Amino acid sequence: MPPAHNPVLSKSADLLNLRVRYSETDQMGTFYNSRALEWFECGRTEWMRHRLGLSYAALEARGLFLPLVEAHLEFRGGARFDDLLAVSTSAHLAGRARLRFDMQINHQSTGNPVVSGYTIHAFTNATRKPVRPPDWFSVMLDKTAQSP
Amino acid sequence: MPPAHNPVLSKSADLLNLRVRYSETDQMGTFYNSRALEWFECGRTEWMRHRLGLSYAALEARGLFLPLVEAHLEFRGGARFDDLLAVSTSAHLAGRARLRFDMQINHQSTGNPVVSGYTIHAFTNATRKPVRPPDWFSVMLDKTAQSP
Amino acid sequence: MPPAHNPVLSKSADLLNLRVRYSETDQMGTFYNSRALEWFECGRTEWMRHRLGLSYAALEARGLFLPLVEAHLEFRGGARFDDLLAVSTSAHLAGRARLRFDMQINHQSTGNPVVSGYTIHAFTNATRKPVRPPDWFSVMLDKTAQSP
Amino acid sequence: MPPAHNPVLSKSADLLNLRVRYSETDQMGTFYNSRALEWFECGRTEWMRHRLGLSYAALEARGLFLPLVEAHLEFRGGARFDDLLAVSTSAHLAGRARLRFDMQINHQSTGNPVVSGYTIHAFTNATRKPVRPPDWFSVMLDKTAQSP
Numbered sequence: 178m179p180p181a182h183n184p185v186l187s188k189s190a191d192l193l194n195l196r197v198r199y200s201e202t203d204q205m206g207t208f209y210n211s212r213a214l215e216w217f218e219c220g221r222t223e224w225m226r227h228r229l230g231l232s233y234a235a236l237e238a239r240g241l242f243l244p245l246v247e248a249h250l251e252f253r254g255g256a257r258f259d260d261l262l263a264v265s266t267s268a269h270l271a272g273r274a275r276l277r278f279d280m281q282i283n284h285q286s287t288g289n290p291v292v293s294g295y296t297i298h299a300f301t302n303a304t305r306k307p308v309r310p311p312d313w314f315s316v317m318l319d320k321t322a323q324s325p
Numbered sequence: 326m327p328p329a330h331n332p333v334l335s336k337s338a339d340l341l342n343l344r345v346r347y348s349e350t351d352q353m354g355t356f357y358n359s360r361a362l363e364w365f366e367c368g369r370t371e372w373m374r375h376r377l378g379l380s381y382a383a384l385e386a387r388g389l390f391l392p393l394v395e396a397h398l399e400f401r402g403g404a405r406f407d408d409l410l411a412v413s414t415s416a417h418l419a420g421r422a423r424l425r426f427d428m429q430i431n432h433q434s435t436g437n438p439v440v441s442g443y444t445i446h447a448f449t450n451a452t453r454k455p456v457r458p459p460d461w462f463s464v465m466l467d468k469t470a471q472s473p
Numbered sequence: 474m475p476p477a478h479n480p481v482l483s484k485s486a487d488l489l490n491l492r493v494r495y496s497e498t499d500q501m502g503t504f505y506n507s508r509a510l511e512w513f514e515c516g517r518t519e520w521m522r523h524r525l526g527l528s529y530a531a532l533e534a535r536g537l538f539l540p541l542v543e544a545h546l547e548f549r550g551g552a553r554f555d556d557l558l559a560v561s562t563s564a565h566l567a568g569r570a571r572l573r574f575d576m577q578i579n580h581q582s583t584g585n586p587v588v589s590g591y592t593i594h595a596f597t598n599a600t601r602k603p604v605r606p607p608d609w610f611s612v613m614l615d616k617t618a619q620s621p
Numbered sequence: 622m623p624p625a626h627n628p629v630l631s632k633s634a635d636l637l638n639l640r641v642r643y644s645e646t647d648q649m650g651t652f653y654n655s656r657a658l659e660w661f662e663c664g665r666t667e668w669m670r671h672r673l674g675l676s677y678a679a680l681e682a683r684g685l686f687l688p689l690v691e692a693h694l695e696f697r698g699g700a701r702f703d704d705l706l707a708v709s710t711s712a713h714l715a716g717r718a719r720l721r722f723d724m725q726i727n728h729q730s731t732g733n734p735v736v737s738g739y740t741i742h743a744f745t746n747a748t749r750k751p752v753r754p755p756d757w758f759s760v761m762l763d764k765t766a767q768s769p
Binding site: 353397398 | 508538
């Protein structure tokens, strides 16, 4: 069965497929710009589950939070309702206490670019105090870099 | 100065003005349907602040929550980006442990209807256990019924 | 590979799986109420593609639009970030010129109910004039009723 | 009467007040990150109406569109439901065919920063073809730079 309404993880664990929802369009006929940040979140969520091996929900349950501190987006092409998009995600530590996700969203069928950008996240505990990334997290992150 | 981008309370405390955001439109050129529930929330929020005399944030700070249990919407006319809308709100207890808000959204300039409907809310404590509405709440609610 | 971040069509063509996005939560820790209308849209979209055999995008391309005229929602249980939900959709003509979708959203793992409700849609042409459902549409709709 | 639920233009035409909607919060208890792009839109919309003297709706009606091509956001502090925020907007041409908006969102009561950033927009016609900014637009823009 073909990829359905929204994200389906494709063969590369970095790739996620999602369909543009009608609620995500605007009167210009393409997706409204802020939706890209929500798709970046979907990309991060699936990257964590499938590459890091720990869901973001589980991360928060362990008391580790990753609030967004910076985001950058380049809008490179339109995407219409029901278009199937491919979300590509990679992540690495940026400095001692920041996690950076590099994002690329393309049309699944043509490969044409839609949005690219990055998000930078702090590490905090449940009371929003900045913390250094725990060793167990760094170990998990190192392993993602070594996998193909 | 004329009403600006979003809700401004007008003379009648039940009336709130808001402008349709670009992010709230969809490719049909009108507002996307789910935005109406967000506008209903704006109406409730201002009704509480100005009619009940207690903001919903203050209500939650006192440990009283009003989760939505039922909603009904009738879509009666379009509204385009930047259109100025008037949100009319009234509230009363429905049975012993439900609060009902009746909502009406119209074009400010013409009075033409946009959406009408209602939402029904439970009363719960901070751990989401159902509670009876506290006496102080009922007293405040009674007063709103008596004011002009 | 298990169902990923968002809707995946499951065996029954009426069933769609989606995960609660972080952007869909609110400070109560469950999904914000208006998201349910967006999930209803996802259900309709996949129902059309897989049961009706014509995507909603293709329907609009043929000049047939289905604007929402009425919606009803009952909130029956919470759902947290990353919870996997099952969206069940059925549709039938309501009167001569209305299409009604009955919706049921449950937790995929437990079957516990999350939201149920319905939406009622008019048939219009591209200039938003009401039209009767075209014969080809009614024929397609009849076939969905006969399939298992 | 105090500023109500959402944007009210304050004395400086660059300043807009808006309240955080419940729908804009997430389970971390602050606003979800993508809402900042929607608030940037509110800032641009009011800047156009009150500083440029032409609403964005009127701009599109004249056949001039300003699709977003780049956005940058720095998240500098939290904001909770119902917090009153001040949105400050300035704009200038960036190169020959780009319009840049610099944005600053602060808590109205304390001045504490919430989000800052910028958006860069192309000029296009109704068929999304890039165009040079029309003379009448540049004249209007020049006037905003001269006003206090």
